[in-house]
Amino acid sequence: MKVDNKLIDKLARLSKLEFDDESKESIKKDLSRMLDFVDQLNELDTEGVEPLIHVNEETNKYREDEVTEKLEQKEALKNAPEHDGFYFKVPKVVENPDDK
Numbered sequence: 001m002k003v004d005n006k007l008i009d010k011l012a013r014l015s016k017l018e019f020d021d022e023s024k025e026s027i028k029k030d031l032s033r034m035l036d037f038v039d040q041l042n043e044l045d046t047e048g049v050e051p052l053i054h055v056n057e058e059t060n061k062y063r064e065d066e067v068t069e070k071l072e073q074k075e076a077l078k079n080a081p082e083h084d085g086f087y088f089k090v091p092k093v094v095e096n097p098d099d100k
Contacts, residue, residue, distance in 0.1 A: 003032045 001007075008024050008031075019027060073086070082089035 001035055003028050003035065007031075 005024060005028075008019065008027055012019055077083045077085070077088070080088050
């Protein structure tokens with residue numbers, strides 16, 4: 001795969017990032033090195049090697065959920081910077097592009 005400005009611009013647009021020309025050059029070099037490394041991995045003979053699903057043989061030890069301490073709504077909202085008496089109020093951090 002060829003890493004060029006067109007690819008970097010597409011990746012920037014998809015990730016909603018902006019890069020100056022100097023950063024683009026650095027990103028192109030880094031991405032090229034990563035892809036070269038992956039190409040080296042593709043050259044390895046993996047015939048007869050079982051796929052690794054888990055790094056170790058450990059399994060999770062589950063426990064039953066138990067309510068040990070209950071926090072009343074009034075107490076939970078006590079130290080909130082903003083609330084409406086029932087819910088925490090937080091600033092909007094995600095915008096819908098259709099609202100513009």
